[in-house]
Amino acid sequence: MNPLYNGMPATLLGGIGWRKSHFSNPSGNCVELAALPGGExxxxxxxxxxGPVLIYTRLELDAFVRGVKSGQFDDLAAQID
Known part of the structure; x- marks a missing residue:
């Protein structure tokens, strides 16, 4: 595998398993995540x-997920009435 860096083309990551949330938009407007062999x-x-990918450590992703679960980013979400 190539050295990892933010903004690298997804094609350089090889055959990893991408996945997205079941809550994703049916038209495909979503983000996808993949576990990398080194733990990122x-x-x-x-x-x-x-296109480009962002690479996160497990600790960075954990901090983000905990923030989402606690509502810290609710003001950034689309308001659905």
Whole structure:
């Protein structure tokens, strides 16, 4: 595997298993995540599967998920009435 860096093309990551939330938009507007062999987590835009990825450590992703679960980002979500 190539050295990991933020913004690298997803195609350089090889045959990893991308997955998205069951809550994703049916038109494909979502992000996808993949576990990397070194323990990191890659994130990409599902509309651009060969485009750039962001690489996060497990600790970074854990901090984000805990923030989401506690409502810290609720003001950034679309308001559905």
């Amino acid at each position: 987590v890659a994130m990409r835009n599902s509309r651009d599967p060969e």
